[in-house]
Amino acid sequence: PAHYNSFEPGRMVFYIKPDFFSESFKTEFRDCYIKKNPSEISKNGTFLKHVPFAFAKFDNFVQLKHEMAEIKDTKKLVQLVEDETEKLPYVPRSNDLFTFSQSCDVINLCPKDNSSEDCKFPLLVGFRTFLLDCVLPWLKDITKIPLYDNKVDLTSSFYKHGDYLLCHDDVLEGRRVAFIWYIVPEDWNGQTDGGELQLFESQPVSDGHKSDDDRNFFPTTISTTIPPKRNMFLFFEVSPRSFHQVTEVLGYSKRISLHGWFHGPSSWTVNNKTVQSIEKISPIHIEEELIYQWINPVYLDFEQITKIRRRFHRTSEIQLSAFINVKKWKELVQCIQSLSAHHWLHCGPPNRRNYYCLSNTHVNDVPDICKQVIRLFKSEAMLVILSDITGIQLHPIALISVDRNVAAISDSKNAGEDAPKSKRVRTDNLVDLTVTSVANSQYSLPYLTEPCLRKLQPGSYTLLSDADMSNQGWRVECLLHIYGHSLKYHNKKTQLQGVNSQSTCNSSCCGQTVYVANSEEDELLTVTPSDNSLTIVYADPDTSSFLKYINHAASRLSTYQNQMAIESNLNHLRSADQISCSNADHTDKDPIQLFDLSVKYFDSRPDPQDSNYLQSDDISETSSCSSLNEVESNMPFTEDCDDDLENDNAVEENKNKQT
Template sequence: MASKRRPVESVKPEKKRKRKRSCEEPAELCSVLEDQQVKQTVREAWGQKTACTQGDLELDCHPFPHCIIRNFLSNESFVENLQRELLQLNFHEKSNDLYKFKQSDDLKKRTEPHIAGLRSALFGRFRSWLGEVLGVELEATVDISCAKYEYTDVLLCHDDELEGRRVAFILYLVPPWEDSDGGTLDLYTTDSNFQPESIVKSLVPSLNTLVLFEVSPVSFHQVSEVLTEDKCRLSLSGWFHGPSLERPPRHIEAPVPRSLHLPRDETLLMEWVNPMYMDISYQEQIQEEFEENSEIQLKDFLQEEKFREVREALRLSQIQWTKRGPPNKRCYEAASLDTLPQCLSECLELLRSEAFFLLLSNFTGLRLHYLTYRMEKPRGLHPNHHQRIRAERKSRAYLCVVVKCVDGLLADTHCCMMQKQRRQNWQSEFGGFTCYVANEEDEELLTVYPEDNSLALVYRDKETLKFVKHVNHKSLSESADSSTRRAFYDFSFVYYE
């Protein structure tokens, strides 16, 4: 009996797996990082919070520990190619209350040879070196992006705090840079409440220099406004992740004291307010529009003569201006009330008077005064468009009132929100506008620009936040005197319902 044989299976030659060719260009780091004695010296100095210098490496502990490593990448051609690859990336405009600059997407998956090579070196060999210096185990988390700061770009005072961030770093890839170009990394001292006070050190960007510092309760810093119009401040920055340093409880500022209206009658209104706003039928029209849009600007609000007096009074040298902080929360100059000339004191009295409370009630329909003529209440700024009304009204709403005077004298300092200026029309590119945003959202609900003799009324609830945008160097006048700049004064009040 013939036996059955299994059919012979044809054996196909095994295909060789193609190895994925690596396009990564190795990054050679500064030789000082290979020296074990240097590593030990830096570790001891960091632990004892003392300064030390080892070749291209400098450690300083004032106002908080930070390390500067010059010539971080030992190959000049690598640096040039890295710059070229970074400049070819897509950059996105980033702008809010804290900053204005352009930023790339996260670079953790970029495959350009020099970007990939630097990323491997930073989060490989250098991460191990840094972990040994700090005496902590840093995670392999890759957190790195590229930023471009150009004319008037800025990153205001902050501490980098976010869960998991342990060490911040910046690698500069800039052309020859001077202090006068701006864009310095400014380091702040802090007070007993761990709040930033003043800038005590400014680091000028330098090509192929790495700066790093631990993220801590006192690591307040900023990127000062870029003042040069023909240079780009290009940098790579990110964070090494690890166990966070212990943080004290958040400092809570004392609430601003509230005060009752002053018992003044309508005679004060007649002396100061444009007569057309005293007309009852016109007040009803204003109230209807305010109820619909939750905001309105009333132009030429003060009588022309009174407004002229106010504007001229603001030029008087007797007024004492004090800078308000802390700089991570606010930056403007406030007038000392006991130094105000009579005209300005009367204007403030107007805005705090019982008669003005009643007038605002008639403008808005809010019960700011018990004699209010009341229509339907406004419903707050809509999350998608400020001319739409909310479906449901929030509790504890309040009215923000700002009377702006776009005029003044010579500037004392460029970073104040209330600076002195020549009379000029205000332009949006100067900054200085008030922006309203929904809590934990980036979308603008409303933007109010400075305008002469304009009463801006905005109804907002506890879910709506506001900020005044940094006044930048485009506000400099075109005159030969570079110390003259545009800016504005305002009288700002919050009235609670």
């Protein structure tokens, strides 16, 4: 027998299991696939079904064609292919949709002169030849799908613990049939090891089209779950309905597969996804008492706000710890933890987002404390406070209050020792503020999204889309991280001056929000949440953001982090006997739940095409943000903020000289 490492790359060592190649099988399969008679096949290692879309899988698909010196049987052949895949150079890939490692296309492994001497991966090259010379004509015969000859994409993907691939449809011009050949361990268990392929039901978008070939679809519920199996081959026809995902790998075994697409003329039209409108709301008036009941008084203190504004002007983002008064925060946490399932509405579709939000279907059923925090963040008072914190002109009153406080500080210094060291930001003017007065000031208040109180848990995420890249002017994004994220340690002297929201934590288990440039793949900013903190990010149309997939390690890691936070010097915020996340709070049987509130404040400049709606298909998750290190010249800051920054820089330069 020939030595397998010396065979010519084009020589066949693979072939299809004879049971799948017989004429009787192909006839039966063809009738079921095309005529749907019978409606499905499930026998002799074959499974074909048309729900939620046509797919088929074949057990023990690949067989050894010729016995060789080092390959005595099919089992050994598959093992040697696996060995070659493990030697491939894999590139870690991670974005909003997936996290896994992938090789180059196998075509790049083929020797340029087709010689065997330079072929370092002969079996992988041989498998590609097998796909083109054997599998491709076989698929054309049993499905009658028109496929191009000599055209196949083939790569290897390696999923480690925690890796995943979220819901998508594979739709790309030219792709006709997607396929996967699994080479996972023999004892792979989908329930404990994860990594299962899940297929989604779908519904058409109401866009006026009558033909399914021209319609857009969106996924709804999971219809079929297929655990990977060694030497199993699976294929499905790519279409606007072929939504699928790979579940998170829970075990520590290697999940390796060879997969790709056969190409052919598309039977459907690639349409731009329908862009749904987001309703914009106007800010409301609230009672002044609500401000002082909820917001930590430190963030109404002018000197503290000045320091925060300087930091924000440098970085375009900031995270304010202990933003809500502790008493109110504890009441809010206790309330949202006690809410039953009917209070929460699942937010989808899965190709855009997956989490729960507080339902406002029955307004009278929403607890009053939840109504209060929502009203707070949709109020004009919050616009004033955000204006003073960021220096961005969100409200005309803020410009007045800054001038008055500057004068107040100056007067107090001249008044002697009895003068107070700082003045509180003026919010009493909001009580008498009317829409007319704002109109008379020739200043348009920004619009905002309805504040969304979200419940996140393992499996929650949001995804980007082309609609997020639309030019809608700048915006300010706010995330109030309520509970479940653990606490960061801050020195008592500096914790309330605002900290940068980035962290060395690179885990996807804690509900991070990631900002990316539309034209680049690199992450600009990763926001790591902390309990009872408010993250503020200045956003412009050139970047977008998404909630990173929360993996199933969250329940274990957050338990540890919160317990460590309790044991650290954080008793001034909460203690173990109050509302801490102790080991009794989160177990594997009771997955962690994270709670936050998301709201966005948009540029008040009117949209010439639509004065009532913003064109985007995501109301509370994906967004655009500034490039963070190049935005200072574009940010609509108040004039005093520039003076603050100059003074701050002068102080820092002086400190450096002293050092």
